Amino acid sequence: MAIKIYGDAGSGSLRRVTTAAKIMGISLERVNVDLFKGESQTEEFKSRLNPHGLTPVLEDRDTILWESSAINLYLAAKVNSPxxxxxxxxxxxxxxxxxxxxxxxxxxxxxxxxxxxxxxxxxxxxxxxxxxxxxxxxxxxxxxxxxxxxxxxxxxxxxxxxxxxxxxxxxxxxxxxxxxxxxxxxxxxxxxxxxxxxxxxxxxxxxxxxxxxxxxxxxxxxx
Ligand SMILES: N[C@@H](CCC(=O)N[C@@H](CS)C(=O)NCC(=O)O)C(=O)O
Structure with missing residues (x-):
């Protein structure tokens, strides 16, 4: 199952993750969250993905992780990245x-x-x-x-x-x-x-x- 990343292309926080993933050769399935429409602030998003209503959020099978830096460390650990x-x-x-x-x-x-x-x-x-x-x-x-x-x-x-x-x-x-x-x-x-x-x-x-x-x-x- 592909690793999913939820975020908006206009977000610098998402960009830190998508950049690191590209450099590490990890492919991510992007799930678009339109921040200008408040899509990270819905009850569904907050209860399932991030109670703070912020992106990006990673979903890897049963693992849900937010905060770009933590996500990047998680991805780096997967591939033992320098x-x-x-x-x-x-x-x-x-x-x-x-x-x-x-x-x-x-x-x-x-x-x-x-x-x-x-x-x-x-x-x-x-x-x-x-x-x-x-x-x-x-x-x-x-x-x-x-x-x-x-x-x-x-x-x-x-x-x-x-x-x-x-x-x-x-x-x-x-x-x-x-x-x-x-x-x-x-x-x-x-x-x-x-x-x-x-x-x-x-x-x-x-x-x-x-x-x-x-x-x-x-x-x-x-x-
Ligand atoms: N420290 C967090 C920052 C997360 C954050 O502020 N995300 C913004 C986009 S860059 C967001 O999702 N904002 C949505 C909102 O405030 O409704 C990280 O690095 O992931």
């Missing part, structure tokens, strides 16, 4: 960056996305102080990333890991949400290299941009 790091020390460094990126990085980009993109779609005024606070947090974190990436092509070791994929996630919405990443040249160069070196990252970007930009156009939202 995306988790090549040595025991690297594996802990990869986990360090993955946990950090959930708590100290993507959470603030999500705030800005919700303010600049989500609220534009809903026709609700932005909270400028929430944006300013999140931008401050992103700049502080990006400064550390920029230093870390000054002489490295990857976050850990000499090869792509799930740490790169997790930290690169917010680049999925950078043009729409205008995160201040361009102020950090090593961060930008690292991400450009991921786009050039990993066709899966470029392919999933094209799919995500088409879904997001198509939806925004369809509802007449100009960011």
């Amino acid at each position: 995306l988790v790091g090549a040595t025991e020390e690297q594996r802990f460094q990869v986990l360090q960056w993955m946990f950090w990126s959930g708590e100290q990085w993507r959470t603030f980009t999500t705030t800005i996305f919700d303010e600049r993109v989500g609220k534009a779609i809903m026709g609700v005024p932005q909270d400028a102080s929430a944006v300013a606070f999140a931008e401050g947090k992103i700049r502080a974190a990006a400064q550390v990333l920029d230093r870390h990436l000054a002489d490295r092509r990857f976050m850990v070791g000499d090869a792509l890991t799930l740490a790169d994929i997790d930290i690169a996630g917010p680049f999925s919405q950078v043009d729409r949400a205008r995160f201040p990443f361009r102020e950090f040249p090593n961060l930008v160069a690292w991400h450009d290299n991921l786009l050039r070196s990993f066709p899966a990252w470029a392919e999933t970007k094209a799919e995500l941009d088409s879904r997001m930009d198509g939806f925004l156009t369809s509802v007449g939202v100009k960011l």
Whole structure:
């Protein structure tokens, strides 16, 4: 039975999973969940798949798993993938960056996305102080990333890991949400290299941009 992944092509969280799966050579059966129609917020979705009403969700026979990073670790374990790091020390460094990126990085980009993109779609005024606070947090974190990436092509070791994929996630919405990443040249160069070196990252970007930009156009939202 195929492993199913529930999500919306416009989601940067889904993109982290679909990219990692492509790189690991794991085929996933996509089940589309239209987030703009609130399809993850139904009682059926919450009771069977994720009580938080969030995507992506993996279904592998009796296993239901949510949180993209956990899903990627699950998939990597299935195929013994080097995306988790090549040595025991690297594996802990990869986990360090993955946990950090959930708590100290993507959470603030999500705030800005919700303010600049989500609220534009809903026709609700932005909270400028929430944006300013999140931008401050992103700049502080990006400064550390920029230093870390000054002489490295990857976050850990000499090869792509799930740490790169997790930290690169917010680049999925950078043009729409205008995160201040361009102020950090090593961060930008690292991400450009991921786009050039990993066709899966470029392919999933094209799919995500088409879904997001198509939806925004369809509802007449100009960011
Ligand atoms: N930390 C979670 C984030 C999940 C999340 O925020 N998913 C968004 C899409 S990127 C979602 O499903 N939103 C639906 C909603 O809020 O109704 C992960 O990495 O999976």
